[in-house]
Amino acid sequence: MADAGTDRRWGAVSEHREQERERDQVSQNEWVHWLEEVLESAPAEEDDVLFAPARLGAIAALGADDVERVQPLVGELLTGAAQDVGTPVSLANVVLSGVQVIAGEHGLAGWMAQARATPAEWSLCATVVRRGEAYVVPDMAADEATAQNPLHLVDGFRSYAGVPLTAPDGQVIGSVCVLDTEVRRYSEADLDVLRAVAAETTRRMAGAGEVTPGTGAPAA
Incomplete structure (x- = not known):
C-alpha cells in the first residue's frame, strides 16, 4: 500500500x-x-512557374540538379565569370519547386558551401526563372524585395546579378549569377559574360553524359 x-x-x-x-x-x-x-x-502551384511540370521534367532529363555531376563540368566557367565580372562568388543555381540547388559554384563558403542548397523562397534566381530574364539588385539592403532576405541579413551578400539558365528545350531551369558583399552596379557587359557562361553550362550539361569525377571530362 x-x-x-x-x-x-x-x-x-x-x-x-x-x-x-x-x-x-x-x-x-x-x-x-x-x-x-x-x-x-504562398502562390498556388498552378500560378507559379516553379511548379510547371515541363520545367521540372527538363531539370530531371538534364540531370541539372546533380551537384556531383555538374560541379566538375562548370567549376572553371564560374571561376572565369567571377574573375571577369569582378565578384567573389559565382553560381549555377537550379531552382526546383521548393528548393534551390547550387549545382555549380566558385567562391562559396560557410553553410551554403556545405549544404549546396537554399529554400526557394530565399532564391533571387527564382525571380530570374519567374521573369525569364536577367535580374539585377545593386543594393540588397535598399531593395524592398531583398532587404529582409537571409542571404543578405545572415550571409552578408549585398548585390546580385543573374541571367536565365535554360534547358535545350528552352525551359528556364535556374540561373547563372554572381554575388558580392559590396554594393555595385552591373553593366550589360557583365550580363553578357553571365549569358555566355549560362549557354556553355547548358551545352556541357546536355552533352557530357557520364562525367569522370573531379575532371570535368566525359568518362571513357
Whole structure:
C-alpha cells in the first residue's frame, strides 16, 4: 500500500506531465497557425512557374540538379565569370519547386558551401526563372524585395546579378549569377559574360553524359 509521501510524489509527477502536455499543445497550435499562414500566402502551384511540370521534367532529363555531376563540368566557367565580372562568388543555381540547388559554384563558403542548397523562397534566381530574364539588385539592403532576405541579413551578400539558365528545350531551369558583399552596379557587359557562361553550362550539361569525377571530362 502506497504511503502519503508516495502519493504526493506521483501527484507531482502527474501534474508536471500535464503541464508539459499543455505546453506541447500550445507549441503545436502555434506551429499549425504559422504553417497555415505560410500556405495561405504562398502562390498556388498552378500560378507559379516553379511548379510547371515541363520545367521540372527538363531539370530531371538534364540531370541539372546533380551537384556531383555538374560541379566538375562548370567549376572553371564560374571561376572565369567571377574573375571577369569582378565578384567573389559565382553560381549555377537550379531552382526546383521548393528548393534551390547550387549545382555549380566558385567562391562559396560557410553553410551554403556545405549544404549546396537554399529554400526557394530565399532564391533571387527564382525571380530570374519567374521573369525569364536577367535580374539585377545593386543594393540588397535598399531593395524592398531583398532587404529582409537571409542571404543578405545572415550571409552578408549585398548585390546580385543573374541571367536565365535554360534547358535545350528552352525551359528556364535556374540561373547563372554572381554575388558580392559590396554594393555595385552591373553593366550589360557583365550580363553578357553571365549569358555566355549560362549557354556553355547548358551545352556541357546536355552533352557530357557520364562525367569522370573531379575532371570535368566525359568518362571513357
